[in-house]
Amino acid sequence: MKEFEDIIALVTGGGTFQKRLLYCIFGPVFLMLPLSWMNEIFLLQVPPHWCSHPSQAHLTGSDLDEWKKCFLPEQIQPDGAMGFDSCAILIPKGMSNETFWTMDQWNKQLCPGNSTLEDSTTISCSRGWKYDRADFSETAPSQNDWVCDKAEHVPNLFTIGTMGGIFGMFLLGYCSDRFGRKSIFLLTTILVVISGVIKTFVSHNFVVYAALKTVSAACYVAVFHLPFTIITEISPPEYRTWAIGISCITWTAGSCLLPLVSWLLRDWMLIALVTTIPLGFLVLGWNFVPESPRWALTKNKVEKAKFTLRAMATVNKTEVPSNMTEKLTLVAEKMQAEKSYGYISLFSKPNMAKKTFFLACANVGSNFLYYSLMLNVSNMAGNTFLNFFLLSVIEGPAILLCMWMLENVGRRWSHAFILFLNFLCLGVNSFIAATPSLNTIVIAFCLIAKFNCTISFTIIYVQTIEIFPTCVRNTGMGFTTLFASIVSIFGPHVIHLGTIDARVPYIIMALISFVGAFAATMLPETKGADLPETLAEAEAFGQGFAYLSWRAKPQANLEPLKLEE
Template sequence: MDASAMESETTHRLLMADGRASAGGGKDVSGDGAPGGGGEEQDAFDNLLEAAGSHGKFQIRFNIIFNFSLSAIVSMSFLNYVMAMTVPEHWCYVPGALESNISRDRWKELTLPREQGTKGDMAYSKCKMFNVTAEDIIMEQFFNQTVIHKEITGCQYGWEYDTTWYVRTTPSDNDWVCENELRVTNIFMYARIGDVIGAFVFGQLGDTIGRKKVFMAAIPLLVFGRMAAVLCSGIYPLFAICIFLSNSSLLPVFQSPLAIGTEFCCKENRSRINMLQCVGWTLGISLTPLLAWAVGDWVILTVATTLPSIIFLLIIKMMPESPRWLMARGRPEEAYKILCDIAAVNGRKLPSNALAMLKETVSRCGKEKTFGIASLFSSKRLAGYTLLIFLCWGINSLAYYSLVLNVGNMSGNPFLNYFFQSLVELPAYLVAMWSTDNIGRRWTQSVFFILLAIACAVLVAVVQNPGLTVVTVGFAVFAKFSVCITFYAVYLQSLETYPTCLRQTGTSTNSIIASLIGIIGPYVVYLGTSVDARYPYVVLGTCSLVGVVAATFLPETLHEKLPETLAEAQHFGRGQRYWSFPKNAWAKKKSLSTTKDENSCETKAF
């Protein structure tokens, strides 16, 4: 098809869409009772986007750079502080071991009492010692003069740390152990609070000033916060503030390019874009423990995995603002310019009256008036979906974060444990993409919530048995596998349920609620390290069962047109039955594959 024929065909579709909208007179023309709140008018934009190319070279380039490469690099910043906060094996330091020429194991036997651990075994105390001197120990070791009454006391001379895996971590540098052990847990809490505040502030700004500007503000804040944390780790309040600030920017860094990519691609590729970001995320968090293993020093690790994020500010010109968002904000000229750029890169040409069509669409639809988070509750249906997404996202966040933090408490090589827990996300996302595109978003999430609950039940039964370490690690990995799939499904579902004018506000609000729920994650893990190793899995298994119920009441969004306005969102999902799979999913896929024209030979963007 040549350029003139393509322009003619596109103009015809635009005029047809314009005619349908005019015939409706702004009233209900949909046949299902939904008011004509801009859906037909948005056909004009969708057709122009198709003319510019909704799955061409422009989308490929953008998604590889900002939804894959960015995700791979920035995900390292998510995990680097988690690994930096690892508490190595430690025990009370009693001076004199080197001078007495006694082995470490024998010295610990003579100076440290044993006590029951969280896994039911007897181990040397981490925070108590016998109140003895080096002379007492030497007399007992070499002259068989046993100290009859060994008083037990707290660590009087500081602590020793096992350097088998870590040369140094933030807690070992600052002795955040024993009476100060909650400092580590509280840092994770401050990080989650940062997630909450950042999601709220940047989420509102994303739908107000634009996705791109939010991204440009978030990257410098992330780098500054992590680098400042390295410099002031010895001052606990300042360190906590730096972690808070850097974490407040993490979610917007991921959400902004994902929202942009989703809003200028064809609907068949939305799941693929989400998948591409997930693959980048998995790559980053899989490489981080291997790098940590190589350097063993939390300072080097933090610097090496944070500074590369600056690269994306240097190539920021390659990130456009979302033209769909610009249309929603009543800025057709800017949307037209970006569509022209997309068309140029994709080797396409917009029709000559494209700008006039965009202006007409905006003048007819007007600028969508929203009231931030309050608009998520503007109708009964949208409010119900919002609350269900809040609950599912929160449970996923709690489960994911708790499983990540709990890796440090598992036996064996901590770096390999992190690596396997991270690597399992790749097959999880592949399964998630296939399942969400064939079974649907709703049932995928429900089924894997059930499997997550089963995995947690098995872990409760085996985690305290030293002879079943392999089984414990295996089911912990499977639990992570399941929660990655449920998280993938609900993330995609939320992007597709909220209207364009509230998409970033909605996803950011989800992050706020999820982070608020996730704040208890570090304390759930703390129960496992200080009270009973089974308790975290009891909590997560129970929450998973709640997630099963909530997920089944969400709408199925597979093959559904993205809602553009609040009016469309109020009726989104109407008519879907509870016991149903996506309607004609296979038929639609077959239809899509047989109706593509010669232009579909272009490589699809992820």
């Protein structure tokens, strides 16, 4: 809406207010958020493990390796190489279970691994497991024996987290459009910290742990989305790329810190507490977070909008227009003239419905891949901490390139090209992932895919904010991310398939990238466009654009859209 964009541009000036908010409040949020959001990639690591037996209690090094060759059956590993079975042990022929499990000395003469399998009996690990402590002194799976018959607990927890995110997107996206950005941001930040701390001490009860995981995952979505929404809604078009770019760069810094913190602490409970509690201190900056004036006008709260705009003008050392009250009242009246029905409004008219659908599909291409590539670090050869760090640090130059592409190429074709490039990279990996000698190439293509995924993940947030109108902006963001998360429910299980055949995850991720690339080409270009305030403006935006076009079509001020009762 031109009237409001003019006011925002006038009071912004050098943008000191926006910079202070971004650097001092939202920057630390995005720095700390990946530490607590993605820490379970380390907390839920399943270390190499094998059956526990009294005879190996004091064995280390080469002696332990010899014991494994003696008592553990061999099987083909996911990468095609031979390795030991983690869930079974061999009993010498003719020896009873009771005698075997009380044998506290290793007698190399009674070594079933030196004879044929017909001369020995394979049984399950009835006395628990021993874990490789090289990377972690303890993880949640090693502490609670979430392996073998309980191996599904780990992918199930990631799936539960995704389902919690779906619930959060569905409920909290609507709530932030209904009750305001600021209050929901505060509430969800507090709940993230409380649920994250409590669940660390109740992992022995899987059901309670999973329930708290659901709560924290639901709230993470709002804590992540709302700063994006607030900073873009108080910024003119030329500041949006900068604001989202800086937010993503601080997120990358947090992602790079996570493997370092995990490597230094090595105990899952310490990692969980150190990466979660500091987020709570950010609540102290509550009074410095403004309520979105755009949202205030959708609720006819003209005075609240004026308060924020005057605060911006004071900090930015600019002047508010003398007729600001009249202009804001006019904008509010236009917004009040049309009714919004939440999620129904997203599909109220053909063009709006089409853009919502393709935004959701493109979001799948970014959301599913970003999350799955980070989870897939456990299936990659090499050091877990180093792999995660490389997958994180690659985001820095990716975001810088993304900011350049957004300003010089635009949103639409940048997004489509990047997702198609991911299709090619992951497609190559789907052919070579099961070849151990090509592991370096697989990791290289994963890094390229993660680089691209960071770009596409950033672009989809810019597009979503710029396509949906203020009255349903967070609802729209919630719905498209909801759609992507429903697909991403299967992400942990897709990655788990890599423990059976390392090629399968790459095949699925490549196909999803292709679908996302096509969907991105069906969205209108939004570079330089004003944020739509009403459903009428959102419906008109992008109508009739040429498929091979590169620029956004000029916008017109439209009368409010009348939705059918």
